[in-house]
């Protein structure tokens with residue numbers, strides 16, 4: 001219970017997604033957090049201070065020049081008497097104000113006076129989100145150390161509008177708040193973490209290869225999330241079409257054997273996270289020349305041999321990291337297979353995901369969203385469906401917690 005006894009200052013901006021802030025308050029309080037709320041004038045056009053106050057069980061702050069509030073608490077103390085500040089929904093306007101140092105109402109004055117971690121959950125029309133001004137503001141805020149969750153893609157509240165701009169769901173926001181609180185910012189500073197991501201390509205001949213549908217999106221997102229928490233991340237990536245994550249040292253490999261050699265060279269480390277979809281088999285002998293189609297001879301028989309098991313190799317290595325995490329992509333018997341993998345491979349926990357829905361946008365492999373279960377000796381923890389970035393944030397927080405517990 002990372003949030004137990006923690007104070008969250010929730011700033012509610014004026015967007016249609018403000019109604020989700022009500023559920024967010026409940027979710028935060030369920031986890032033991034004390035939630036205090038600031039509402040902008042625009043926010044009060046969408047939801048009332050009455051319902052926000054009832055759910056937060058605290059006074060709701062709305063006015064920079066409220067004599068009583070300024071005397072009792074004051075905007076500076078509002079900004080300081082908290083462990084973390086969440087802005088949900090973060091309007092284009094609030095982002096613009098903070099990016100430019102404006103402070104002409106209570107919400108913006110509190111944000112400017114804050115020296116605590118700040119999380120923004122933007123929500124706006126896709127055109128507003130895509131506007132160069134908003135993109136500039138987001139980049140500025142990120143450089144200033146503001147954390148973001150979402151927005152996701154989907155239907156907007158306005159009928160007929162769809163695209164990127166939908167506020168992250170309350171549970172995703174909670175996961176990001178937990179990550180911020182767990183770390184006080186950068187809890188993994190000084191920790192070396194090895195991570196594998198993407199598929200491997202196993203050559204059949206110089207032009208053909210055996211591959212799988214892994215895009216590397218989930219693994220790369222985890223590498224970025226670990227780096228944001230301060231870890232020194234060494235990413236060993238199979239062939240992918242996405243860019244190297246910022247703040248991470250990336251080594252590019254092609255085959256399972258190259259991936260294994262790169263990983264073992266990086267040992268010792270504090271943790272190793274194996275997200276890559278490594279091919280189980282490779283060709284016994286890959287042909288030096290392109291295999292020719294010969295009329296009347298039919299297709300060649302492909303003779304395969306087993307690839308090294310990189311996870312098991314590190315799980316049982318004499319230089320085994322304190323924390324070893326595996327991924328299990330299964331199409332059936334998800335939990336039983338993950339549990340078997342846990343023991344056989346010497347992993348501390350397995351992140352299991354069901355990939356039976358195939359590839360492409362709708363499926364896990366290549367898609368944008370993921371629903372995982374954490375399988376450890378202690379049992380199985382189900383996480384709700386989230387974007388891959390949110391899974392990454394939550395997993396990075398869990399890794400930080402486990403490494404802390406391991407005495408680091």
Ligand SMILES: Cc1cc2nc3c(=O)[nH]c(=O)nc-3n(C[C@H](O)[C@H](O)[C@H](O)COP(=O)(O)O)c2cc1C
Nearest residue numbers: 013014015016040042043091092093094123124125
């Ligand atoms: C019906 C309606 C819906 C709105 N939804 C959003 C929204 O989702 N995101 C946003 O950034 N602004 C939205 N706006 C515009 C903001 O309410 C407006 O920019 C306001 O000044 C924001 O104030 P605040 O940032 O102090 O909360 C909406 C306005 C209206 C009238």
